[in-house]
Amino acid sequence: MAGRLQGDSRPLRGAPVRLRLVAGTLVVAGLLGSAALGAVEVLPRVEDGIARDSKLTAAERRHAAGDRLGLDPAPFDRFRAGLHARDRYAVDVPAGAKGPFITRGEVVRAYSAFFFLPAIQVREADRVFHYRFP
Amino acid sequence: MRVVALLGANALMFVAGLGLLPWLGVARSWRELAARSGLSYVCGLVATGILAANLALIHVSFGWIALSVLAVVAACTGAWRLRGTERPAWRRPTWLTLAGVAVLAAVLVEFGRAFAVAPLNRYDAWAIWALKGHALYAFGWADPAVFAGAEYRFANLDYPLLLPALEAVDFRAMGAFDTRVIHLQFLLFLVAGLLALAALLRDRVPPLLLWPSLLAVALAPAVFDQLLTAYADLPLALIFAVGVAAAGRWLITNERWSLTVAALCFAGALLTKNEGSLFVLAALLGLFAAARERWRPLALAVAVDVGLLLPWKVYVRIHDIESINYSLADSFDVDRISGRLGVLRIAFHTLGGEMVDPLKWGFVAPLMVLLVIAGLVTGLRALPLFALVLTIVPWVGLSWIYVISQFEYSSYLDSTKERVIAAIVLGGAALTPLLATEIWASALAARASGRLRSDAERTP
Numbered sequence: 001m002a003g004r005l006q007g008d009s010r011p012l013r014g015a016p017v018r019l020r021l022v023a024g025t026l027v028v029a030g031l032l033g034s035a036a037l038g039a040v041e042v043l044p045r046v047e048d049g050i051a052r053d054s055k056l057t058a059a060e061r062r063h064a065a066g067d068r069l070g071l072d073p074a075p076f077d078r079f080r081a082g083l084h085a086r087d088r089y090a091v092d093v094p095a096g097a098k099g100p101f102i103t104r105g106e107v108v109r110a111y112s113a114f115f116f117l118p119a120i121q122v123r124e125a126d127r128v129f130h131y132r133f134p
Numbered sequence: 135m136r137v138v139a140l141l142g143a144n145a146l147m148f149v150a151g152l153g154l155l156p157w158l159g160v161a162r163s164w165r166e167l168a169a170r171s172g173l174s175y176v177c178g179l180v181a182t183g184i185l186a187a188n189l190a191l192i193h194v195s196f197g198w199i200a201l202s203v204l205a206v207v208a209a210c211t212g213a214w215r216l217r218g219t220e221r222p223a224w225r226r227p228t229w230l231t232l233a234g235v236a237v238l239a240a241v242l243v244e245f246g247r248a249f250a251v252a253p254l255n256r257y258d259a260w261a262i263w264a265l266k267g268h269a270l271y272a273f274g275w276a277d278p279a280v281f282a283g284a285e286y287r288f289a290n291l292d293y294p295l296l297l298p299a300l301e302a303v304d305f306r307a308m309g310a311f312d313t314r315v316i317h318l319q320f321l322l323f324l325v326a327g328l329l330a331l332a333a334l335l336r337d338r339v340p341p342l343l344l345w346p347s348l349l350a351v352a353l354a355p356a357v358f359d360q361l362l363t364a365y366a367d368l369p370l371a372l373i374f375a376v377g378v379a380a381a382g383r384w385l386i387t388n389e390r391w392s393l394t395v396a397a398l399c400f401a402g403a404l405l406t407k408n409e410g411s412l413f414v415l416a417a418l419l420g421l422f423a424a425a426r427e428r429w430r431p432l433a434l435a436v437a438v439d440v441g442l443l444l445p446w447k448v449y450v451r452i453h454d455i456e457s458i459n460y461s462l463a464d465s466f467d468v469d470r471i472s473g474r475l476g477v478l479r480i481a482f483h484t485l486g487g488e489m490v491d492p493l494k495w496g497f498v499a500p501l502m503v504l505l506v507i508a509g510l511v512t513g514l515r516a517l518p519l520f521a522l523v524l525t526i527v528p529w530v531g532l533s534w535i536y537v538i539s540q541f542e543y544s545s546y547l548d549s550t551k552e553r554v555i556a557a558i559v560l561g562g563a564a565l566t567p568l569l570a571t572e573i574w575a576s577a578l579a580a581r582a583s584g585r586l587r588s589d590a591e592r593t594p
Binding site: 020023024027028030031032033034035037038039041042043045046049050053054056060061062064065067068085100101102106109110111113114117118120121122123 | 241244245247248251252253254255256257260261264265268269272273279280283284285286288289311313314342343346347349350352353354355358359362492493496497498500501505508541542545546549566570574577
């Protein structure tokens with residue numbers, strides 16, 4: 001084979017022809033089996049996803065992340081309506097329950113940072129977003 | 135309309151990549167350009183991402199104008215380099231190739247229907263990647279008010295900017311921060327990866343092996359699931375896998391252009407996520423181990439990759455940005471580490487289980503392991519050694535991260551185990567057809583040499 005290098009010139013141990021054919025068939029069958037298993041697993045998920053997500057309204061889509069976190073969208077919409085790009089704001093939220101990594105309060109701060117961009121979250125500012133857990 | 139704008143931006147990246155191929159040495163004639171044009175898209179995506187990410191650090195916005203200039207300059211200068219060279223000749227594709235392309239296209243179109251309506255609702259997708267992409271789009275650069283802001287530490291500020299920079303290019307192309315259409319960019323990473331793998335492997339691997347390999351990657355449930363989350367792990371894995379396939383090809387053929395493509399993709403991996411450093415380190419260690427006598431071009435590739443990552447590292451140092459997940463320096467905190475060494479075994483075992491889970495990755499990883507063993511048994515050295523280092527080093531490295539992390543390890547492991555190993559699995563998947571073909575070829579060569587020997591022994 002032109003250009004073969006592999007960096008070794010040792011004599012190679014050959015397997016019988018039938019064994020090589022079986023091995024080659026097994027590799028191709030393994031790859032096709034892998035693709036078939038994937039298709040069986042993933043294609044129904046694709047259809048489920050399309051059926052579920054294509055029905056989302058613009059508001060549901062806008063708050064998809066907050067909904068997943070169980071946050072009330074109304075305070076976020078109200079506060080964002082008065083914000084402009086580069087406005088500085090702070091977030092007032094209780095610490096809340098501790099999750100595996102951060103508290104619920106920190107989740108709200110993170111979601112605020114995402115939702116209120118291009119306004120900029122800072123520690124202290126005249127504008128303050130207040131959020132209370134139900 | 136926004137879908138058209140996003141596709142238009144990606145078409146420009148494809149053109150930019152096509153124009154780069156002659157400069158990268160991938161195409162030295164029109165004929166080679168046509169044969170290897172599948173590499174254009176990934177090269178264009180990565181080059182645009184690297185350029186946009188680094189320009190964002192110096193207050194330069196990258197949108198329609200910059201993208202158009204890049205595409206036109208690359209295409210014109212690339213065409214100028216190829217002037218007077220051999221023209222491509224039409225060759226009828228085999229029915230296997232046609233079938234493979236048709237099935238893959240059908241799968242990608244079906245996936246596209248799901249990506250076109252997906253909501254942006256997964257934590258890392260909005261809290262890290264889309265947030266940064268939106269900030270780059272809104273402010274035009276990596277404004278430290280966000281990218282080094284204390285209130286934004288949750289967004290893993292130490293992660294590099296290739297993916298957010300590409301998202302920002304898309305938002306500028308669309309003229310809006312569209313959290314729905316942006317999902318298509320993640321599907322396009324898969325398109326780019328598959329095209330590149332096909333271009334890299336098609337003249338080294340028989341179609342009967344090539345197309346099932348690509349189908350196995352495209353249809354692996356984890357590939358669809360993880361791309362749809364709009365996280366960076368699968369884009370990283372796909373870029374890295376193309377780099378691995380190119381590096382594997384270089385090991386076999388010593389073609390310089392393969393190493394150039396590998397170096398570009400490794401740079402892309404370095405600039406996508408911090409974990410990319412671990413994967414690229416493993417790949418480079420594997421290459422040095424498998425081809426130490428060719429260390430000079432490898433050293434050059436390392437220098438280029440480090441050079442492209444350097445501006446981001448300078449930005450991180452200037453703004454004193456620290457990781458919120460772990461610090462490698464904690465590896466030397468003997469008191470703390472000695473109490474957590476058991477985590478290493480648990481993480482190693484858990485990540486291994488994830489890699490061979492057939493309901494996530496199909497049989498891709500077990501097949502790669504079997505082929506590495508078969509390769510070593512039949513006397514191959516370079517490719518199996520590369521594959522081994524490529525797998526073991528990041529597997530151990532990732533397991534170690536759970537040991538040194540500040541987080542409670544079981545929660546951290548549970549929430550990340552599925553995705554952190556994506557680059558290992560897809561890197562292995564990219565090598566699988568090359569390994570199988572090399573084993574086959576070496577077995578045939580052994581048979582031929584055995585026949586020659588026995589003929590010589592019979593000759594009086």
